[in-house]
Amino acid sequence: MDCCAHEGPDGGDARFDIKKVADGVYAAVASPAYKVNCNTAIIENADGVMVVDTHSKPSAAKVIIERLREMTRKPVRYVVNTHFHWDHWHGNEAYPAAYPDAEIVTNQITREAMLRKGLKRIQDHVRQVPGEIAKLTADIQAASPAQRGKLEADLRLAESYLGEVRALKPALPTIAFEKTMKLYRRDREIHLLHLGRAHTEGDVFVYLPKEKVVITGDAMIGWTPYMGDGYPEDWAGTLDNLAQLDFTHIIMGHGDVTGREWLSTFRSYVHDMVVAVRHEAATGATLDEVKQRVTAKLAPHYEKPFSTYGDYRPWRTGLAANIERTFGMVS
Numbered sequence: 001m002d003c004c005a006h007e008g009p010d011g012g013d014a015r016f017d018i019k020k021v022a023d024g025v026y027a028a029v030a031s032p033a034y035k036v037n038c039n040t041a042i043i044e045n046a047d048g049v050m051v052v053d054t055h056s057k058p059s060a061a062k063v064i065i066e067r068l069r070e071m072t073r074k075p076v077r078y079v080v081n082t083h084f085h086w087d088h089w090h091g092n093e094a095y096p097a098a099y100p101d102a103e104i105v106t107n108q109i110t111r112e113a114m115l116r117k118g119l120k121r122i123q124d125h126v127r128q129v130p131g132e133i134a135k136l137t138a139d140i141q142a143a144s145p146a147q148r149g150k151l152e153a154d155l156r157l158a159e160s161y162l163g164e165v166r167a168l169k170p171a172l173p174t175i176a177f178e179k180t181m182k183l184y185r186r187d188r189e190i191h192l193l194h195l196g197r198a199h200t201e202g203d204v205f206v207y208l209p210k211e212k213v214v215i216t217g218d219a220m221i222g223w224t225p226y227m228g229d230g231y232p233e234d235w236a237g238t239l240d241n242l243a244q245l246d247f248t249h250i251i252m253g254h255g256d257v258t259g260r261e262w263l264s265t266f267r268s269y270v271h272d273m274v275v276a277v278r279h280e281a282a283t284g285a286t287l288d289e290v291k292q293r294v295t296a297k298l299a300p301h302y303e304k305p306f307s308t309y310g311d312y313r314p315w316r317t318g319l320a321a322n323i324e325r326t327f328g329m330v331s
Contacts, residue, residue, distance in 0.1 A: 016063065035056045038218075045186070078102065082218070084118045085200070086125070109194070110204060115172070197235070232329065243267070250263065269302050291323050
């Protein structure tokens with residue numbers, strides 16, 4: 001099971017490459033999808049399995065469950081949610097359905113965010129996706145033959161997603177911790193840590209000290225971070241706290257498994273962006289002026305490393321949103 005592509009039997013957009021990271025530790029790296037799926041970390045212990053994050057919909061989680069049943073007869077005992085965003089916990093319900101004794105774990109901040117914000121956003125999706133479907137339908141009518149195939153596939157995926165989100169039975173965490181939770185299994189230690197605010201107020205990091213692996217959720221990803229619920233001014237400091245841990249491999253929320261070198265690049269981007277926005281805002285520049293100047297300043301250093309995923313997540317689009325979020329907080 002070192003590496004293999006796996007997808008659901010319905011041929012949907014839930015596709016994962018399963019990669020061995022350490023003994024008993026695997027990353028299910030999500031491929032780009034119409035409705036984005038996060039990566040899942042799989043930790044196989046002597047008495048059961050821990051899964052970290054559950055994707056944007058139950059059907060995607062079921063793809064991982066199907067793969068787990070091929071890997072091991074052990075049950076999933078713990079499901080960890082790293083934060084409250086939809087693409088990391090909307091598949092939760094699939095796990096207690098498949099493994100009735102599974103506990104869902106996060107910190108108290110994240111559980112409260114699920115209740116306060118996450119449940120409302122499910123209803124937002126129910127209201128918004130019909131508009132996406134209508135737009136795709138109109139785009140198909142106006143499309144060239146070369147464009148039509150992709151649009152028709154996206155339409156099928158949007159319709160399927162709407163059916164899933166309407167039927168969603170949100171499974172909230174059953175265990176919540178404050179700062180730290182440690183699990184001592186017979187064969188390994190697993191530390192669940194809150195290191196500070198970054199992508200959200202309550203980001204959970206999962207650390208395996210013996211294996212020197214850390215799982216970051218979206219506090220680190222393989223492309224430009226989303227900061228819409230984030231804390232740009234705190235983010236680099238939280239990553240500095242992460243850097244104090246002894247690890248060699250990082251399973252991120254999105255993107256391939258990486259090492260400490262990407263932590264350095266990612267942290268520097270966040271820090272330099274915040275410093276540049278703060279400097280420009282202090283001159284009295286408008287938001288549009290700040291976007292133009294900061295983009296020109298950062299592009300030589302960061303556009304190439306943050307463009308690995310090309311058109312799927314363009315760096316300049318993400319940077320513009322990051323600048324806007326940061327400008328609103330520092331000005």
